[in-house]
Amino acid sequence: MNDFSDLLAANQTYTQSFDLAGFDGVARAGVAMVTCMDSRIDPLRMIGLHPGDAKILRNPGGRVTDQALVALVLGVNLLNVDRVLVVEHTRCAMASSTEADLRQKVGNAANVDASWMTLGAIDDQRATIINDVQRVRTHPLIRDSVLVGGFLYDVDSGKLEQVV
Numbered sequence: 001m002n003d004f005s006d007l008l009a010a011n012q013t014y015t016q017s018f019d020l021a022g023f024d025g026v027a028r029a030g031v032a033m034v035t036c037m038d039s040r041i042d043p044l045r046m047i048g049l050h051p052g053d054a055k056i057l058r059n060p061g062g063r064v065t066d067q068a069l070v071a072l073v074l075g076v077n078l079l080n081v082d083r084v085l086v087v088e089h090t091r092c093a094m095a096s097s098t099e100a101d102l103r104q105k106v107g108n109a110a111n112v113d114a115s116w117m118t119l120g121a122i123d124d125q126r127a128t129i130i131n132d133v134q135r136v137r138t139h140p141l142i143r144d145s146v147l148v149g150g151f152l153y154d155v156d157s158g159k160l161e162q163v164v
Helices: 005-015 066-078 099-110 125-137
Strands: 031-036 054-059 083-089 147-153 160-162
Touching (some): 054 066
Parallel strands (some): 031 083
């Protein structure tokens, strides 16, 4: 037994009904989603999709980072993506604290100075969503025909509101 035994046991059960063998990895529904790493978000189910249908990119705050842009470029050009959702959510820790507060909390938890690290606090979620959508829309390797929308997900109701 190790610290992962419960997860490995669950994986054994999962393999008994696994049905994606041989799948080529394209986004069958043509969708990519950039969203937060928050465990209250179930990206596929919230939009009626299933494993294999979409590319899901997760990070703190659901931001379109440089790495998320690389993934979107690959998705659009090589993996069948023609619609991109940028999804932030209510009651997000990244939007509920200042950068200084987040650094202090991380530093306290790690018992190490974290003042040097950029964590990405969000001052205005709606403005951030609009800016991140624009960042995707104007990327030279993402063609104009790709639909890009920005959304705010309510973690208490499950509702997805289109912002842009």
